[in-house]
Amino acid sequence: MDKRSLTERDICTKFITPALRAAGWDEISQLREEVTFTAGRIVVRGRLVARRKRKRADYVLYVKPNIPIAVIEAKDNTHSVGGGMQQALDYAETLRIPFAFSSNGDGFVFHDRTGASTPPEVNLPLDAFPSPDDLWGRYRTWKGLTPEAEEVVLQDYFEDGGGKTPRYYQANAVNAAIEAIAKGQDRILLVMATGTGKTFTAFQIIWRLWKAGRKKRILFLADRNVLVDQTIANDFRPFGGAMTKLSRRIDPSYEVFLGLYQAITGPEEHQKAYKKLSPGFFDLIVIDECHRGSAADDSAWREILEYFSSATQIGLTATPKETKYVSNIAYFGEPVFAYSLKQGISDGFLAPYKVVKVHIDRDIEGWRPTSGQLARDGAPVDDRIYTVRDFDRTLVIDGRTKAAAEKITAFLRESGDRFQKAIIFCVDQEHASRMRQALVNENADLVQGNSRYVMRITGEDEAGKNELGNFIDPESKYPVLVTTSRLLSTGVDVQTCRLIVLEREVGSMTEFKQIVGRGTRVHEDTEKYYFTLIDFRGATGHFADPEFDGEPEQIYEPGPDDPILPPDPPPNGPDGPEEDEVIVDDWDDPPDPPPTGPLKKIYVDGIEANVIAERVQYLDRNGKLITESLRDFTRRALRKRFTSLDDFLNRWNGEERKQAILDEMASEGLPLAQILRELGKDLDPFDLICHIAFGAEPLTRRERAERVKKRDVFTKYAGQARAVLDALLDKYADQGVLDLDDGKVLTIPPLDSLGTPLELVRAFGGKPGFELAVHELQSELYRESA
Numbered sequence: 001m002d003k004r005s006l007t008e009r010d011i012c013t014k015f016i017t018p019a020l021r022a023a024g025w026d027e028i029s030q031l032r033e034e035v036t037f038t039a040g041r042i043v044v045r046g047r048l049v050a051r052r053k054r055k056r057a058d059y060v061l062y063v064k065p066n067i068p069i070a071v072i073e074a075k076d077n078t079h080s081v082g083g084g085m086q087q088a089l090d091y092a093e094t095l096r097i098p099f100a101f102s103s104n105g106d107g108f109v110f111h112d113r114t115g116a117s118t119p120p121e122v123n124l125p126l127d128a129f130p131s132p133d134d135l136w137g138r139y140r141t142w143k144g145l146t147p148e149a150e151e152v153v154l155q156d157y158f159e160d161g162g163g164k165t166p167r168y169y170q171a172n173a174v175n176a177a178i179e180a181i182a183k184g185q186d187r188i189l190l191v192m193a194t195g196t197g198k199t200f201t202a203f204q205i206i207w208r209l210w211k212a213g214r215k216k217r218i219l220f221l222a223d224r225n226v227l228v229d230q231t232i233a234n235d236f237r238p239f240g241g242a243m244t245k246l247s248r249r250i251d252p253s254y255e256v257f258l259g260l261y262q263a264i265t266g267p268e269e270h271q272k273a274y275k276k277l278s279p280g281f282f283d284l285i286v287i288d289e290c291h292r293g294s295a296a297d298d299s300a301w302r303e304i305l306e307y308f309s310s311a312t313q314i315g316l317t318a319t320p321k322e323t324k325y326v327s328n329i330a331y332f333g334e335p336v337f338a339y340s341l342k343q344g345i346s347d348g349f350l351a352p353y354k355v356v357k358v359h360i361d362r363d364i365e366g367w368r369p370t371s372g373q374l375a376r377d378g379a380p381v382d383d384r385i386y387t388v389r390d391f392d393r394t395l396v397i398d399g400r401t402k403a404a405a406e407k408i409t410a411f412l413r414e415s416g417d418r419f420q421k422a423i424i425f426c427v428d429q430e431h432a433s434r435m436r437q438a439l440v441n442e443n444a445d446l447v448q449g450n451s452r453y454v455m456r457i458t459g460e461d462e463a464g465k466n467e468l469g470n471f472i473d474p475e476s477k478y479p480v481l482v483t484t485s486r487l488l489s490t491g492v493d494v495q496t497c498r499l500i501v502l503e504r505e506v507g508s509m510t511e512f513k514q515i516v517g518r519g520t521r522v523h524e525d526t527e528k529y530y531f532t533l534i535d536f537r538g539a540t541g542h543f544a545d546p547e548f549d550g551e552p553e554q555i556y557e558p559g560p561d562d563p564i565l566p567p568d569p570p571p572n573g574p575d576g577p578e579e580d581e582v583i584v585d586d587w588d589d590p591p592d593p594p595p596t597g598p599l600k601k602i603y604v605d606g607i608e609a610n611v612i613a614e615r616v617q618y619l620d621r622n623g624k625l626i627t628e629s630l631r632d633f634t635r636r637a638l639r640k641r642f643t644s645l646d647d648f649l650n651r652w653n654g655e656e657r658k659q660a661i662l663d664e665m666a667s668e669g670l671p672l673a674q675i676l677r678e679l680g681k682d683l684d685p686f687d688l689i690c691h692i693a694f695g696a697e698p699l700t701r702r703e704r705a706e707r708v709k710k711r712d713v714f715t716k717y718a719g720q721a722r723a724v725l726d727a728l729l730d731k732y733a734d735q736g737v738l739d740l741d742d743g744k745v746l747t748i749p750p751l752d753s754l755g756t757p758l759e760l761v762r763a764f765g766g767k768p769g770f771e772l773a774v775h776e777l778q779s780e781l782y783r784e785s786a
Contacts, residue, residue: 003105004078007076010076011104011105012074014105016059017033019108019129023132024133029064033058037091038054038347038348039051040348041347042530044529049529049530055091057095058073060095061135063136063139064154066165067153068095069099069135069136070097070100071088071092071099072088072101073085073101073103074102075102075104080104082102082121083104084102088102088111094168095172096172096176098113099135099138105126108124108129109124110130114142115142149183152214156208157207166200167197170197170200170204172337176336177336185312185333187312187313187331188313188314188315189290189314189315189317189329189334189336191319191337193339193341193343193350193517194517195349195493195520196339196344196349198316198318199288200235201316202235202286202288205286206218206284210256215312217256217257217283217284218257219285219286219311220256220259221259222259222289223260223288223289225260232258236256239255239256243258244258246258248264248271250276250277265304274304279307279309281308284314285305285312285313286313286316287313288316290332302331318341318517319513341513341517341520350521351520351528353516353519354530354533356532356533356535358404362397362607363391363400367385368386369382375602375603375604376603376605381604393427395602396601396604397604398434398603399608399609401431401435402609404438404536405435405439405442407534407536408422408481409439409443411499411532412443412499417498418446419480420498421479422497422499423482423484423494424481424482424484425486425501425504428485429459433483435503436483439454439483450477453479453480453481454480454482455481455483457482458483467479472495474496474523493521494518496526497521498531499531502515502533502535502537505537506539635693638689638692642693645694648690653779653782662685684699687699687704701733702733704732705729705732705733705781708777708780714773714777717764720755720759720763721763723754724760724763725773725777728745728774728777729777731751
């Protein structure tokens with residue numbers, strides 16, 4: 001056997017796996033091969049959606065399931081033994097694994113990331129791979145785990161039998177929290193972007209501590225009823241009869257309690273039901289969305305937490321709050337684990353998004369009443385300049401509301417999907433009511449079919465709140481457009497939300513991140529891979545804040561006559577496309593804050609508002625705003641790949657399988673199909689590339705086919721063979737089939753009517769003759785360009 005001729009997979013099967021088996025690693029419970037741990041970043045270009053290549057480790061070794069300890073990157077034997085080390089270290093850092101190995105089948109290179117080994121990287125013979133006990137002993141020493149802590153750290157995860165396992169970052173978060181608690185830390189902060197499964201992560205932490213006997217009474221604390229109900233019905237269901245929902249009458253016979261802090265406390269002493277329990281009653285308290293209350297020294301949350309101060313307390317948030325007056329970190333300490341929106345989008349677990357910035361003239365220019373102008377109620381309007389900060393808060397211009405509703409509706413119409421679920425965030429509940437009415441009037445045809453097409457869901461609207469479950473349910477068609485103020489800004493899991501509209505200012509970075517998070521969930525069953533954010537109030541200025549870590553794919557500012565649907569964007573700015581892409585096509589509403597002006601709103605009738613300004617912008621990979629059309633982007637990207645027309649022609653004519661070139665470009669996200677639609681011609685991709693990149697006059701596929709027929713170059717073929725070549729030309733002209741030598745093409749109409757594939761190939765004297773004839777045909781198709 002020539003070892004250097006073996007594939008990477010052969011090296012794994014014949015050398016690496018046997019070495020691991022000999023070292024004592026159990027192939028069923030401790031060794032996994034070809035472990036894919038990201039989903040592949042979603043890239044959006046117009047209506048084209050692609051996924052980049054997923055990250056996949058050749059081997060991950062586990063002490064126990066979901067507790068990884070080593071990663072191995074394999075290479076074939078033409079590489080050096082350490083040829084995969086840099087990749088192994090990259091994966092080890094992402095997976096928070098301390099030990100990395102590289103192998104080409106001759107031996108191993110071992111890198112110890114704990115800092116305990118000198119030197120950190122050594123060569124090992126094939127028969128000297130460390131045993132599970134060896135690596136675990138190193139790990140245990142590195143972490144300083146006592147036997148008692150080790151027992152907790154090795155407690156099993158919950159397995160539902162259905163194959164659901166934690167994502168890599170969820171396992172990282174669970175393991176980090178368990179280790180910290182096992183070593184005696186009693187205040188834990190986990191920061192995980194919205195949509196990354198915080199409650200599932202919390203469940204696994206609680207389950208392992210509960211099963212290990214380390215925590216016997218647990219409180220999961222939230223501030224909104226829907227969060228508690230979702231948690232009980234979904235992630236926490238395995239607790240079954242040991243779990244209960246808290247009320248003012250607390251039954252101490254249960255072990256896992258979930259509830260609203262409002263249910264067990266209040267401003268009056270008799271409302272503080274939690275004091276019926278002893279301060280040491282709970283061993284563990286998990287605070288969901290802890291940025292909303294527990295960070296403040298004088299909050300009701302803090303009162304409960306301080307009463308049960310002996311309990312281990314875990315804060316969960318996507319957006320830790322850090323201000324002069326409020327601090328999560330001051331209370332919980334630095335996060336033991338963080339997973340950002342940017343990382344979630346990069347891994348492909350969260351949906352990227354486009355931004356449409358709409359400027360209304362009244363917002364830009366302000367509005368000043370004419371002398372003696374009266375409000376709707378007959379009272380004079382104060383003579384001053386009213387700005388966007390006043391609109392819908394202290395002064396109402398219905399013309400402005402109508403303009404916003406028209407633009408939202410125009411977006412839905414232009415997108416081709418008027419049933420994409422949308423959340424419209426308004427200034428307050430009264431504004432949400434007027435926006436609902438404006439949207440009803442703009443979408444009267446769909447409202448006629450079902451009055452729930454547009455609904456207001458706010459704290460004071462019982463009918464709306466009753467529809468919240470349907471809005472969340474991916475299977476429920478209605479409601480579609482929902483107006484709200486702050487009710488849906490955080491915590492609600494609307495997986496199929498494709499449109500978020502900001503019709504109010506968002507001053508807080510914490511709240512802005514939470515609002516963006518309403519759309520970041522991916523829902524592949526409904527092909528929801530990205531969402532759009534329409535900003536009427538300049539709230540997306542937060543993107544420029546260094547604290548914001550998940551920049552948009554595209555920013556679009558339409559002019560007054562422009563379509564509101566964003567044009568096809570350049571995917572990654574002027575630096576060109578990335579590689580390895582594959583195409584995939586009750587609830588207590590917090591009260592509105594007190595208005596800054598008079599409590600009574602001023603309503604002014606007869607004032608029009610219009611969209612102004614015109615600018616299309618995109619963020620490149622460095623966060624710089626650039627302006628560029630899709631065609632310009634494609635031209636530049638193609639010329640970066642092919643330096644000249646001759647360079648392209650040589651590559652095209654030298655490639656037997658033309659589709660391979662197109663597959664290569666598609667994997668990098670070059671949107672050739674969209675350009676073809678834009679040109680409206682049945683062009684061969686060859687002509688498209690020559691035309692876009694080098695200005696060559698294109699021929700349609702039929703024109704190319706007719707030129708070959710006129711030259712009558714296949715006179716040496718007759719009968720069945722000639723009929724096959726003529727049919728292949730027609731197939732190319734009609735459908736653009738490029739790989740004409742693929743035997744499968746002989747099984748589809750009209751070629752299947754000419755004979756069986758075997759008979760047709762025999763007409764050319766066998767497979768070599770068939771392939772030769774087809775290659776001649778392809779050469780003739782592109783002969784003028786050679």
